Amino acid sequence: MAAPTRRHGAAPRARGGSRRRRLPLRLLLPVLVLVALMAMLMLRGYVHSEILADHRVQPPAATDKVPERILEGGPVIDTRAGRTDSMSVPDHKLVLTFDDGPDPTWTPKVLDVLKKHHAHAVFFVTGTMASRYPDLVQRMVDEGHEVGLHTFNHPDLSYQSQSRIDWELSQNQLALTGAAGIRTSLFRPPYSSFADAMDNKSWPVTEYIGSRGYLTVVNNTDSEDWKKPGVDEIIRRATPHGGEGAIVLMHDSGGDRHQTVRALDRFLPGLQEKGYEFDNLSEALDLPSAHSEVTGADLWKAKAWVFLVQASEKVTDALVVGLAVIGTLVIGRFGMMLLLSAAHARKVRRRNFAWGPPVTEPVSVLVPAYNEAKCIENTVRSLMSSDHPIEIVVVDDGSTDGTARIVEAMGLPNVRVVRQLNAGKPAALNRGLANATHDIVVMMDGDTVFEPSTVRELVQPFGDPKVGAVAGNAKVGNKDSLIGAWQHIEYVMGFNLDRRMYDVLGCMPTIPGAVGAFRRSALERVGGMSDDTLAEDTDVTMALHRDGWKVVYAENARAWTEAPETVQQLWSQRYRWSYGTMQAIWKHRRAVIDKGPSGRFGRVGLPFVSLFMVVAPLLAPLIDIFLLYGIIFGPTEKTIGAWLGVLALQAVCAAYAFRLDRERMTHLISLPLQQILYRQLMYVVLLQSWITALTGGRLRWQKLRRTGVVEAPGAIPAQRRRGNDDRRPVA
Numbered sequence: 001m002a003a004p005t006r007r008h009g010a011a012p013r014a015r016g017g018s019r020r021r022r023l024p025l026r027l028l029l030p031v032l033v034l035v036a037l038m039a040m041l042m043l044r045g046y047v048h049s050e051i052l053a054d055h056r057v058q059p060p061a062a063t064d065k066v067p068e069r070i071l072e073g074g075p076v077i078d079t080r081a082g083r084t085d086s087m088s089v090p091d092h093k094l095v096l097t098f099d100d101g102p103d104p105t106w107t108p109k110v111l112d113v114l115k116k117h118h119a120h121a122v123f124f125v126t127g128t129m130a131s132r133y134p135d136l137v138q139r140m141v142d143e144g145h146e147v148g149l150h151t152f153n154h155p156d157l158s159y160q161s162q163s164r165i166d167w168e169l170s171q172n173q174l175a176l177t178g179a180a181g182i183r184t185s186l187f188r189p190p191y192s193s194f195a196d197a198m199d200n201k202s203w204p205v206t207e208y209i210g211s212r213g214y215l216t217v218v219n220n221t222d223s224e225d226w227k228k229p230g231v232d233e234i235i236r237r238a239t240p241h242g243g244e245g246a247i248v249l250m251h252d253s254g255g256d257r258h259q260t261v262r263a264l265d266r267f268l269p270g271l272q273e274k275g276y277e278f279d280n281l282s283e284a285l286d287l288p289s290a291h292s293e294v295t296g297a298d299l300w301k302a303k304a305w306v307f308l309v310q311a312s313e314k315v316t317d318a319l320v321v322g323l324a325v326i327g328t329l330v331i332g333r334f335g336m337m338l339l340l341s342a343a344h345a346r347k348v349r350r351r352n353f354a355w356g357p358p359v360t361e362p363v364s365v366l367v368p369a370y371n372e373a374k375c376i377e378n379t380v381r382s383l384m385s386s387d388h389p390i391e392i393v394v395v396d397d398g399s400t401d402g403t404a405r406i407v408e409a410m411g412l413p414n415v416r417v418v419r420q421l422n423a424g425k426p427a428a429l430n431r432g433l434a435n436a437t438h439d440i441v442v443m444m445d446g447d448t449v450f451e452p453s454t455v456r457e458l459v460q461p462f463g464d465p466k467v468g469a470v471a472g473n474a475k476v477g478n479k480d481s482l483i484g485a486w487q488h489i490e491y492v493m494g495f496n497l498d499r500r501m502y503d504v505l506g507c508m509p510t511i512p513g514a515v516g517a518f519r520r521s522a523l524e525r526v527g528g529m530s531d532d533t534l535a536e537d538t539d540v541t542m543a544l545h546r547d548g549w550k551v552v553y554a555e556n557a558r559a560w561t562e563a564p565e566t567v568q569q570l571w572s573q574r575y576r577w578s579y580g581t582m583q584a585i586w587k588h589r590r591a592v593i594d595k596g597p598s599g600r601f602g603r604v605g606l607p608f609v610s611l612f613m614v615v616a617p618l619l620a621p622l623i624d625i626f627l628l629y630g631i632i633f634g635p636t637e638k639t640i641g642a643w644l645g646v647l648a649l650q651a652v653c654a655a656y657a658f659r660l661d662r663e664r665m666t667h668l669i670s671l672p673l674q675q676i677l678y679r680q681l682m683y684v685v686l687l688q689s690w691i692t693a694l695t696g697g698r699l700r701w702q703k704l705r706r707t708g709v710v711e712a713p714g715a716i717p718a719q720r721r722r723g724n725d726d727r728r729p730v731a
Contacts, residue, residue: 033687037319041629043312047128050633054155057191061199070203071196075220075247076285079210086195088220089245093277093284096121096248096264097219099150099188102129102136103253109261110252111139117268119278120144122217124188127152127168127175129253131309134179141180146280146290148186148217149173156191158201162208169212178306181299182291186281187214194220215290217281219249225260226251234263239271245284323626326619330646333612334653341500345660348555355552356463362389363459363517364436368428369394369446373401375562377410382449384412388456390442391416395432398422403446425513426529426536433528439520448514448561449477458517458557468522468549469541471499471508472515472557473661479563483570485667486674487563493657498612499553500660507605508551509581509613510538515559522549532587535580542588545605546598555660571685578682578689581613614686621683624676647672 063071070077073086089095096114101107101123114121123140125147130137140147151157152171160168173183187209189202195218198206206216223238240246250260268278282289294302347353365383369376376394383392392415396404404417418435420428433441440459444450454472461467473496479488495512502508511518516537523529526543533539544551564570591602623646630639654668 037315037625038628040312040315041319041625043308044316045629045633047131047309047312049128049153053153054159056159057156058158058201060197061201063199065200066198066203070198073195075195075218076281077195077198077206077210077216077218079207079216080213081210083210087285089247089284091243091245092275093245093279094240094248094271095246095281095284096250096278097148097188097217098123098250098252099254100129100154100251101125101253102133102140103257104133104136106257106261107133107136107252108139110257110264111136111143111145113261113264113268114145114278115143116265117272117278119268119272120146120280120283121278122146122148122186122281123252124148124150124186124217125172125176126150126154127172128154130172130175130179131306132313134175134306134310137176137179141182141291144280146186146282147176147180147182147184148188148281148290149176149184149214150188151190154190157189157205157209165205165208166212169209169214174302174305175309176302177294177299178302178304181294181302183294184290185214185292186217186290188217192218193222194218217247219247221246221248223248223250223260223263225257225263226254228256228259231259231263231266234259235267235270238263238267243275247281319622319625322619323622326616326622327646329611329616329619330623331649333616334649337497337501337653338656340504341497341657341660344500344504344553345555354463355461355467356465359440359459359462360389361440362391362438363440363442363455364432364438365390365392365442365444365455366429366432366436367392367394367444367446368397368425368432369399369403370397370422370425370428371399371401372403372446373399373406375447376403376406378449379444379446380407380410380412380415382451383455384415385452386450386455387452388459390414390455391437393418393432393435394446395420395428395435397425397428424531426531429529429536433520433523436520440517441520441523442515442517443511443513444516444559445514445561448474448559450515451558451560454515454557454559457554458515461552461554462517462519464550464552466550467552468519468544468547469511469551470517470557471511471551471553472517472559473553473555474512474514474559474561475661476563477560478565479667481565482670483565483567484563485670486678487570488663488667489654489671489674490678491563492661492663493654496553496555496661497653497657500555502605502608503551503553505604505608506550507545507601507608508553509541509605509609510535511541511551513537514561515557518544519549522547533580533583534576535584538581538584539587542584542591542601542605545601546588546591546594548597567681571681574682574685575688578614578617578686579692581609582689585610585614617682618686621680624680647675650675 067084070084070086074088076087078085078087096119098110098121102125123145125137137147149169149172151168152175155168157165157168169187177183189205192202209216221238221240223234225234238248238250250264251257252260272278281287367379372379380392380394383390394404394407394415394417396417396419398421404419407415407417416435418431420431429443440462442455442458458470458472461470474491476484476488476491478484499508522544523540526540526547529536530539530543541551564573585606588602588606591598591606593599594602623643627639627643630636651668651671654671655665658665658668
């Protein structure tokens with residue numbers, strides 16, 4: 001995985017630069033993947049007769065417009081070139097016909113029996129089945145059988161317009177050509193019967209079919225095998241009388257056909273002993289073959305069609321597996337969060353609970369800052385309200401907006417400003433660590449504010465000498481907008497409930513940059529903050545686990561951070577988080593095979609992080625894709641019920657998380673919309689991160705615009721000066 005080109009505050013590119021021009025292309029690829037998945041599902045629905053299917057069947061109608069010679073004629077009807085003729089099969093010849101296939105289970109068994117007894121037949125295939133099982137169509141042709149059309153998705157053509165009939169024929173031919181490289185001149189209408197059943201509704205269709213160059217083939221002997229009357233009865237009904245020739249109707253698809261296969265195995269040798277021949281239609285009528293070879297562009301077009309159908313089947317199967325995986329992950333994660341977060345809350349809220357001896361000694365608070373002029377005053381003043389003794393070290397990482405001068409002008413005690421050239425957040429934190437004077441170090445972002453009790457609550461777990469780092473409770477301060485409310489739900493439910501779970505499991509993946517504390521000796525043992533990844537907080541947390549330190553969660557150490565206020569800013573932040581997390585997982589991958597604490601984290605923590613923070617968000621949109629598919633193509637009620645069930649489970653977890661954090665439930669009103677839209681955003685962000693990783697791309701640090709609107713409860717109010725809000729950048 002490529003290392004990033006990393007800067008705490010990379011200067012923005014000039015308007016119209018190459019980075020701005022490439023952005024739409026990076027966004028386009030994930031969107032195209034989503035569109036392709038939907039297209040594959042639509043194609044799958046099409047070839048499974050879930051789209052454009054018409055299952056209406058016409059009741060019998062009058063026959064006065066059907067020529068008498070058709071009603072009294074044979075089962076092969078020729079209306080080509082204006083003719084009105086019919087043909088019958090000669091005596092002692094039988095043409096077995098099989099409708100509705102090919103079927104992956106029963107068609108091979110039928111073909112095996114025909115081959116065993118050296119018999120030929122005609123298979124009237126639907127386009128949907130031929131597209132899905134092209135190898136069986138090719139086998140029919142290779143073994144000397146004829147193939148006829150049975151429409152694409154089996155509608156009663158008497159209900160359809162001429163354009164729909166043309167479409168059914170052309171799509172059926174397309175599937176046949178793609179499967180076997182041929183066209184056919186044989187056609188059997190769905191729901192057809194004997195010639196004398198032709199009526200005023202079906203006859204015009206037969207005339208039109210003939211005008212398109214097809215022979216219409218019905219039957220004059222019906223085995224009625226679809227009723228499953230038993231092997232003996234199928235044989236009796238399929239056997240003609242007095243040595244007459246016949247076209248026999250059977251089925252190789254549409255349900256359980258084991259009776260058909262068993263009957264066929266007895267029927268063929270029995271009638272062959274009586275002198276019957278089993279030929280395909282052209283052989284029986286001594287006509288030219290109904291098949292004609294297709295070449296050139298038409299063949300490649302048909303092959304492409306079959307390829308896409310096969311791809312849609314495989315993609316859909318994979319999506320179904322993915323849906324099962326995400327369903328298992330979602331339910332499993334929610335179940336674990338509920339159980340383990342409850343256990344964590346019971347543990348830390350016991351009246352006599354203590355991490356160890358109270359921690360009262362002073363601590364150092366490091367504030368890395370790059371162009372935080374709008375926020376830094378609120379940040380520092382919130383720290384000055386702390387009820388725990390602290391020193392504050394603000395590391396100005398090459399700011400160009402006068403951030404350092406603002407802090408110096410405040411003239412506050414125990415506040416030092418350290419300046420450095422722009423070198424990135426990890427370098428700024430390491431510089432602050434070198435300038436800190438205390439053994440416990442608190443780290444926070446320059447756009448975050450603390451409550452008076454935050455530092456005290458954050459450092460108490462260090463009473464346990466095994467604790468190397470503590471994660472605080474980061475909360476969204478600007479939650480009044482819709483995007484802010486969504487992030488508020490995510491922080492309370494997704495992050496803090498997760499942290500309780502990870503605390504109990506002993507594999508906390510991330511100390512948030514907004515509010516975290518470290519034992520200096522622990523940091524020094526792992527080499528301080530690293531710039532190997534874009535998620536230095538995740539990277540160092542994993543390193544501490546591997547070094548044998550405990551990492552815990554302090555629920556009462558609340559910090560208020562300014563969340564992104566636009567989709568673009570949210571995208572930039574989550575893109576960096578996602579890519580950085582993937583880099584950290586890759587960097588620490590060898591922990592899976594290590595021994596000791598590193599191995600324990602590698603075999604517990606890394607799989608959890610990979611499943612819940614990478615795989616689950618990447619697969620989560622499948623829930624909404626199948627929701628949309630199910631609503632449109634059914635079963636609608638079951639689909640909506642399943643989705644509402646998942647949403648209800650999420651709502652229960654969210655409500656429990658809000659209760660644990662003592663948050664108002666009113667923000668959960670936007671939960672359904674958040675779940676639908678947020679999943680898509682996180683999916684595209686993760687997919688883009690995967691693409692960046694797999695292509696070796698490099699991601700720059702992206703500075704978010706801040707407004708400075710967040711203030712902590714109980715903080716010393718900022719002293720507004722004239723022109724403060726209009727402060728301009730200083731070189």
